[in-house]
Amino acid sequence: MIRIKHKRKKCIGCGYCEHSDPLMWQMDNSDGKASLIGASVANNIFYIDMPDSEQAYIDRVISVCPINIITVDKLY
Ligand code: SF4
DSSP, X not given: OEEEEEOGGGOOOOOHHHHHOTTXXXXXXXXXXXXXXXXXXXXXXXXXXXXXXXXXXXXXXXXXXXXXXXEEEEOO
């Protein structure tokens, strides 16, 4: 299991994450930032747990974010 984390507050709204993986990322018109669909939030960090099989998709999104606010942790 992996945990995808998004420091949403720092998002600059470029939209590259949504373009790369629109099933997981969506731009929010109300504030111009990206949202990780279905995420929970703790300490201002949005997160969602996914199976290891999603790693390749996440790596692609991580690589397109210009300010490196998307990270992934290995849970177990
Ligand atoms: S790629 Fe990064 S900075 Fe750009 S909208 Fe997505 S989370 Fe925000």
